[in-house]
Amino acid sequence: MNDFSQAFQKALQLIIQLDPDLIEIVALSLQVSLTAVFIAGLIGLPLGAALALYKFFGRGLLVAILNTFMGLPPVVVGLVVYLILSRSGPLGALGLLFTPTAMVIAQVCLVTPIIAALTRQTVMDANNEFHAQLRALGAKPQSMMNTLLWETRYSLVTNVFAGFGRAIAEVGAVLIVGGNINHNTRVMTTSIALETSKGNIELALALGVILITLSLIVTSAVMSARQTAHKIYA
Amino acid sequence: MPSPVIPASPLPLKIQHLSVSRRGKPLLDDVNATISSAGITIILGPNGAGKSLLLHIAHGLEVPDRGSLTWNQDIPKPQEPWRAFVFQKPVFLQRSVQANLEYVLSLHKIAKARQDLLIEQALQHTGLIQLSKQSARTLSGGEQQRLNVARAWVLEPKVMLLDEPTAELDPSGVATMEMLIRKIAQLNTKIIMTTHSLDQARRLANDIVFLHRGRLIEHTPAKVYFAQPKTRLAADFLAGKLLDTD
Numbered sequence: 001m002n003d004f005s006q007a008f009q010k011a012l013q014l015i016i017q018l019d020p021d022l023i024e025i026v027a028l029s030l031q032v033s034l035t036a037v038f039i040a041g042l043i044g045l046p047l048g049a050a051l052a053l054y055k056f057f058g059r060g061l062l063v064a065i066l067n068t069f070m071g072l073p074p075v076v077v078g079l080v081v082y083l084i085l086s087r088s089g090p091l092g093a094l095g096l097l098f099t100p101t102a103m104v105i106a107q108v109c110l111v112t113p114i115i116a117a118l119t120r121q122t123v124m125d126a127n128n129e130f131h132a133q134l135r136a137l138g139a140k141p142q143s144m145m146n147t148l149l150w151e152t153r154y155s156l157v158t159n160v161f162a163g164f165g166r167a168i169a170e171v172g173a174v175l176i177v178g179g180n181i182n183h184n185t186r187v188m189t190t191s192i193a194l195e196t197s198k199g200n201i202e203l204a205l206a207l208g209v210i211l212i213t214l215s216l217i218v219t220s221a222v223m224s225a226r227q228t229a230h231k232i233y234a
Numbered sequence: 235m236p237s238p239v240i241p242a243s244p245l246p247l248k249i250q251h252l253s254v255s256r257r258g259k260p261l262l263d264d265v266n267a268t269i270s271s272a273g274i275t276i277i278l279g280p281n282g283a284g285k286s287l288l289l290h291i292a293h294g295l296e297v298p299d300r301g302s303l304t305w306n307q308d309i310p311k312p313q314e315p316w317r318a319f320v321f322q323k324p325v326f327l328q329r330s331v332q333a334n335l336e337y338v339l340s341l342h343k344i345a346k347a348r349q350d351l352l353i354e355q356a357l358q359h360t361g362l363i364q365l366s367k368q369s370a371r372t373l374s375g376g377e378q379q380r381l382n383v384a385r386a387w388v389l390e391p392k393v394m395l396l397d398e399p400t401a402e403l404d405p406s407g408v409a410t411m412e413m414l415i416r417k418i419a420q421l422n423t424k425i426i427m428t429t430h431s432l433d434q435a436r437r438l439a440n441d442i443v444f445l446h447r448g449r450l451i452e453h454t455p456a457k458v459y460f461a462q463p464k465t466r467l468a469a470d471f472l473a474g475k476l477l478d479t480d
Contacts, residue, residue, distance in 0.1 A: 133325040136295060137385070138313040138341050147337075151328055229328075 003201075011206035022203070026210055029187040032100055032174070033167040036107030037115075040167075041160050044112045045149075048119025052127060053145055063120065069113035074106075078176030081106040085177065098179040103187070106173035111163040118159035126152045154229045161222045165215060244305040244316060244392055245424065246270035247292065251301035254287060254448075261287050263448040264301070273440035274415065274425040276456070278432070280471070283445040285428035289395050292426065293319040305393070315342045318386035320396040324378055326370035331362055331381055334370045335388045342389060356388040360414060376407035383414055387423075394418060396427035400434065412438060432472065436460060444468050 014022055051063055083089050085097040085105070096102045126148045134144050149156070171189035178185035180194055188207045195204035247269040254262040262284045269275055277285045290296040291303050294310035302309070310317065326334050332353060339349045357363040360380040365373065370381060379399060386394055396415070400408040415438060419425045429435055435442060439456035444467075451467045452459065463469045 130325055132295065133321060135312050136293060136319040136321065137338050138315065140313065143341060147327070 007201040007205050010202035011209055014202060014206040015210065019206075022206060022210075024183065025186055025188055025191050025207065028100065028185070029168060029189075030214075032103045032187060033107060033164060036104045036167050037111055037160060037164045039104070039108045040111035040115050040163055043108075044115030044163070045119050045156060045160075047112075048116040048121075049123045049145060049149060051116070051120045052123035053141075053148070063117075066113050066117045066120070070117050072110060072113070073172065074110055074170040074174075075172035075176065077109050078106055078173035081109060081173065081177050097177060098181060098185060100178070100185060102177040103174045103185060106177045107167045107170070110170060110173055111167050114166055115159055115163045118162060119156060122152050122155045122159060123148055154226050158222050158226065161218055164218060168214065169211065243272075243424075244308075245272070247303070247305055247426075248307075249288075249301070249303045252288075252291070252298050252303055253300040254284075254291070254296070254298050260448050262291075262298070265445075265448075265450045267443060267450055267453045269426070269441070269443075269453075271441060272419075272422065272424050274419050274427070274438050275441050275443060276435045276439035277426065277428040277443045277445060278430070278435045278439075278471075279445035279451075280430055282447070284448040285430075285445055286397050288445070289319075289397050289426065289428055293317060293395055295319070315389045316391050317393040317395065318389060318391040320382050320386045320394065320399050322398040322401050324382035324385075326378070326381065328371060329369070330367050331357070331370050331373070332366040334381065335385055338385055338388055344389075352388050352390065356384040359387065359417065360384040361410075376403055376410060379403060379407065379411060380414065383411070383418075387418060391423060393424045393426065396425065398428050398430070400429070400431075408434070444471070446471070 051059060051066070081102065082097065084091050085094070085102050086092055087097070096105070130148060130151065131144070134147060139147065169189065171193055174180075174185070174187055175190045175193070178187070178190065180186050180190040186194075188211050192204045192207050192211075195201070195207070247267075249265055249267045249269075252262055252265040253260065265284075265288065277288060279285050287296060291298055292305075292310060294312045294314075304310075305317070312319075327337055329337070335353045335356060336349055339352060344352065353366075354363070357366055360383055362377065362380055362384060365377065370378070373381060379402070383394075383396075383399070386396075399415070400411045403411060412434065415425055415427070427438075435456070439459075441453065441455050442459040443450065444452045444454075444459065444465075446467050451465050452463065454464065458464075459468065460472070463472055
């Protein structure tokens with residue numbers, strides 16, 4: 001227990017001193033996950049909305065796949081992306097394996113299904129509420145879709161942040177495709193795993209504290225945004 | 235109240251052999267009627283008579299299985315701006331009162347300058363001008379229903395269809411709403427509304443379309459309907475004897 005509190009104190013020192021190694025790791029984590037979530041949002045938001053609003057052949061299957069992929073084990077995604085990007089894989093010539101780009105790709109694969117599936121549910125609920133009314137007011141399908149997306153914008157942002165939460169916290173995928181190379185592909189989660197196994201508990205704990213704090217900040221930002229919106233619009 | 239005549243009218247509303255059934259159960263059964271007079275037409279009948287369904291078809295929100303319903307020979311589509319539909323339970327966008335009206339006008343591509351004029355007019359008529367900046371979803375029940383009417387009225391429709399517009403209101407809300415409906419009719423908008431309330435029909439109707447279990451029992455001027463109903467069912471309904479059950 002004493003060891004733990006000592007380690008915790010040292011961890012806080014590292015954070016307060018803005019340890020350069022620590023900063024580098026945190027910055028790369030944010031860069032990788034934010035990029036991944038941005039791309040996943042570009043794909044997942046329209047995909048989810050389309051699945052909610054348009055009927056087409058194979059929609060049911062696509063939804064089932066999406067919902068299954070929501071819970072994909074990151075290590076499996078990492079493995080698949082690894083095989084695709086490895087030298088003998090179909091995209092091996094690009095030489096992306098063990099780069100931050102590979103980590104972004106893996107996280108996009110993880111996060112897109114989450115954003116798309118949540119968006120589908122959000123838009124579908126809104127559609128159930130609004131469809132008859134908007135149609136009676138004379139809305140055509142395109143303007144109906146625009147209206148629904150705008151009306152659900154706060155929920156959609158929350159969905160994107162749920163994706164961010166997944167991306168920043170996962171370790172399996174980025175470890176496999178990034179390789180946890182120092183000063184290159186080392187992010188918070190992979191470092192925590194490594195430093196813990198090396199017995200370097202201080203750095204691991206410091207990173208853990210930062211990771212949790214980041215999650216806390218993101219979550220409270222989303223919650224307060226929702227509450228403000230609710231106050232204004234009821 | 236004498237029926238004024240609507241110029242360049244979408245009337246007559248012609249209903250011919252209209253039938254709808256769901257899961258083998260007939261909801262509307264060979265309904266025939268022609269509505270050509272202006273003023274207020276009340277579709278009256280007990281719950282489950284098919285009143286709402288008929289109104290939905292009249293706005294193009296539902297399609298009949300057999301037969302036809304036409305406005306001056308045209309089958310209705312929901313996008314037509316000359317006709318507005320008022321639901322019993324309105325759904326508003328999470329925006330201000332004014333923005334909810336702007337939304338409708340923008341859907342129909344009304345120029346911005348004209349939008350302001352139409353919105354002010356609709357808010358004046360419905361007594362909501364003071365609340366124009368308030369969020370629509372924070373209005374009281376009565377105010378929401380007035381906004382519901384304002385939203386229908388803002389396009390200056392020639393026909394307004396109202397589905398049980400006072401079913402959720404308290405007595406003073408009902409009175410305000412009925413006043414509003416009379417005003418709209420006086421300003422030459424044809425009103426067709428459903429109700430199961432005899433009293434309301436008595437207060438508002440120029441003519442009555444009486445439905446029971448999907449069948450049209452009578453279509454008569456209100457005076458005739460209330461003074462000397464032509465059918466046994468109508469007389470029973472007036473006497474409070476008509477039950478939904480078999």
